[in-house]
Amino acid sequence: MSEATVDVADLGRTDPDGPEDEAPLREDIRLLGRVLGEVVREQAGDEVFDVVEAARVEAFRIRRSEVGRSGLAQSLAGLDVRSANHVIRAFSHFSLLANLAEDVHHERRRRHHRREGSPPQKGTLAASFDLLDAADLDVADVQRELAGALVVPVVTAHPTEVRRRTISQVQRQVTELIRTRETAPDEAQWSAHLWREVLTLWQTALLRLSRLRLEDEIDEALRYYDLSLFAVVPAINAELRAALHERWPDADLLPTPMLRTGSWIGGDRDGNPFVTADAVRRATTRAAETALGHHLAELVELADELSMSERLVTPTAELEALADASQDDSPFRADEPYRRALRGMYRRLAATALGVVGHVPGPLPDVELEPYAAPEELLADLDVVAASLRTHGAGALADDRLCRLRDAVEVFGFHLSGLDMRQNSSVHEEVLTEVLAWAGVCEDYAALDEAARRELLTGELRLRRPLVGADAQLSDLARGELDLLAAAAEQVRRLGARAIPNYVISMCESVSDVLEVAVLLKEVGLVTLGDDGLPRSPIMIAPLFETIGDLQGGGETLAAMLAEPLYRSMVDGRDGTQEVMLGYSDSNKDGGYLAANWALYRAELALVDVAREAGVELRLFHGRGGTVGRGGGPSYEAIRAQPPGSVAGQLRVTEQGEVIAAKYAEPHLARRNLEALVAATLESSLLSLEGLDGDAEEVYALFDDLAARAQAAYRALVHDTPGFVEWFRAATPIRELAELNIGSRPPSRKAGDKIADLRAIPWVFSWSQARIMLPGWFGTGTALQSWIDDDPAKLAHLQELHRRWPFFRTVLSNMGMVLAKTDLELAARYASLVPDEELRHRVFDVITAEHERTVAVLLAITGDDHLLADNPSLARSIRNRFPYLEPLHHLQVEMLRRRREGDDDELVRRCIQLAINGVATALRNSG
Secondary structure, eight states: OOGGGSOGGGGGOOOSOSOGGGHHHHHHHHHHHHHHHHHHHHHHOHHHHHHHHHHHHHHHHHHTTSSOSHHHHHHHHTSOHHHHHHHHHHHHHHHHHHHHHHHHHHHHHHHHHHHTTOOOOTTSHHHHHHHHHHHTOOHHHHHHHHTTOEEEEEEOOOTTOOOOHHHHHHHHHHHHHHHTGGGOSOHHHHHHHHHHHHHHHHHSOSSOSSOOOHHHHHHHHHHHIIIIIHHHHHHHHHHHHHHHHHHOTTSOOOSSOSBOOEEOTTTBOTTOTTOOHHHHHHHHHHHHHHHHHHHHHHHHHHHHHOOOOTTTOOOOHHHHHHHHHTTOOOGGGTTOHHHHHHHHHHHHHHHHHHHHHSSOSSOOOSSOOOOOSSHHHHHHHHHHHHHHHHHTTOHHHHTTHHHHHHHHHHHHTTTOSEEOEEEEHHHHHHHHHHHHHHTTSOSOGGGSOHHHHHHHHHHHHTOOSOSOOTTOOOOHHHHHHHHHHHHHHHHHHHHOGGGSOEEEEETOOSHHHHHHHHHHHHHTTSSEEOTTSOEEOSSEEEEEEOSHHHHHTHHHHHHHHHHSHHHHHHHHHHTSEEEEEEESHHHHHHHOHHHHHHHHHHHHHHHHHHHHHHTOEEEEEEEOOSSGGGTOSOHHHHHHTSOTTSOTTEEEEEEOTHHHHHHHSSHHHHHHHHHHHHHHHHHHHHSOOOOOGGGHHHHHHHHHHHHHHHHHHHHHHHTTSTTHHHHHHHHSOHHHHTTSOOOSSOSBSSSOSSGGGBOHHHHHHHHHHTTOOGGGTTTHHHHHHHHHHHOTTHHHHHHHHHHHOHHHHHHHHHHHHHHHHOOHHHHHHHHTTOSOHHHHHHHHHHHHHHHHHHHHHHHHHHOOSSTTTTOHHHHHHHHHHGGGHHHHHHHHHHHHHHHHTTOOOHHHHHHHHHHHHHHHHHHSOOO
């Protein structure tokens, strides 16, 4: 018998190296691998199993540097396509199951940490309040910094989530089984259940047959409210409010919830033709339906729980009035005022739902009552119930489900989450040019210079009349944009201003870009003139600065916006807050990792100064992605690394692609991630963290220089190297990514074969698949090393900055994470797909040299002996998961080679897509 078939238990074996406290994790992975191996052998046969096991053994030998890669590559290259399909599926499932074991182990370690009575871990509210207590803060400072406090994770539908919902359901089942393994009353029954779930996983297709529709993405995002957000968001707000009140009982801190939620799905139409007026209606209506359905269900549960009889307790007169108003005349509840009151509240909320979403998301009441006009009316009734319970010693009941429902209504209202709208400034210009011409106002608006545009637009904002009517003969583009805005106005009237709070302008470069949006909003009634003749709007217009140039000019643009009297009246007419969105993806694609990060830091400093001088509150919206190349990385450290004054109690941040499931699929995951956002926001707002003291300007000047060097090196390769686009398209699966059914939005903003035409997401995703990860590091090594080469003593200065400055430490830590996931030996196999040998070597040699340079200078600055010295969790993860990547990469390259040589077998295409899925699963943050 061969080594490959000695024992099916070997299939789950992991590298025995590693700390002793990883033993439970290794045991879980071993168990899951053994069960998967049994399923593979039963379902696919001994021959496939032998190939899988041999590949696994060889992959671990490669990982331990016992053998080279050529043997495994050659053996897998000889597989027929059907066998290759089975092997790819097997290692994709290995990776997925290893991820689950890793998550449970992380959860296990946190529980152990708490049981041991250790100090609270960073990123928790407990740890943050320990820091705040030690700082001995003045209550006036706390009140000032937390005025209008707001933290909003905004869910987007960017296409990097390759996992089907069905697979996610199996994942949750397996995760729960791993959690309960030690406490399962019947081991045989538990094992049989696990086997069934893994069998289901094996027999369920990993790939969708059709591309996700926008309505699917809307529904998928709403699923996370029931999975975790309804429970976790209100709980964190309640805990935060209680902790602040304990420390400063006389201060009015956080009168409204600090943590809320947002969404772009259905409102982000920049490059997405599927976002229409109907999409806006569906997104906001489904969100409201979800919120109202939750509140109605909780009222039913409360009515079951609050069974108090007035023969035994004496409720307040206000509670009796609520009960009498319910019109509940059941003799069975005649002495149960709380149940009658809650039935009345249910009837009123059901009437609200009927008016808002057109139906009742719950049992239909038999009596119609007047609907609640606003969430505040429901909150008032809940307060009546709570106050009455406390008068007869039932305060514990008031503090349980009732309190949780009250907190949920306060956070989610009747709308659930705010839907942002977004469109590109070039579209606004095109639409307004057509509308103004049709109205006879201006024959060719697009031909005007900036001064003339501003004069025309401010003139329009002073007039009450619309520019066009419903019968105007407009292009499909213009009519579609106006219809969409009209739908938004309709939903704001129906659901309230919080339903659609923001309008984001992509590629915003001037004041006219902002005023164009104001004029279009006025056209549908979302900008109106007050009695003073000045415009007002419930919608926040937020410029998005994306490219390096836009970021560098962002402060100047904001200053000009706020200096425009009519626009400033709109800002003052809301609450004096101006939001600005910062783009991490396009700035990185434009200038590389270090240049983009520094441009963002500099932009924030400038925006803070402008807002302070103008007397407005600044709220920054960070458009971060899952990968470091798109602003990803640990949220807690990222927020703490922001410039002084840039957080100030307010933060919005996007949550994109596969990161959403990783953070919000379960309550404990959601708790950990949302708590980290809030904790970091508190610390950044109330503590001095930058650490540069009087050296700031000198350090800023140094990083201006370093960023310029890094950008020059990056652009020399990506934008100025002849043939680079051809190299990229041949050496990565960018073309094949476009065929994956993983999102409704096209991979490019417009047709074209230029890097500039590509969205940043597939750009980063492709580099991740090829294990080059170029957007997360290229250019930084050249910048740092060339500066050190001028004077070797400068290394000590960078080492000191790394110790003192959270921004620099975070930049290098995230880069180390990316470099640890980079594998240029595997990348060379992808590069072999470039047909032009001279081009292949010319580009790859530059990448290799820069990689060596970057690793060397990073370790020299940090003083570490390996890339993940500051990230043991990821080091553990790589040890356990990355061997399963090895066969996936070799087979992906082989299938890409076959396809590009003309093999049009559908199974070859499916193998490529499955391999993309598997690699993304193992890397975890691939796009």
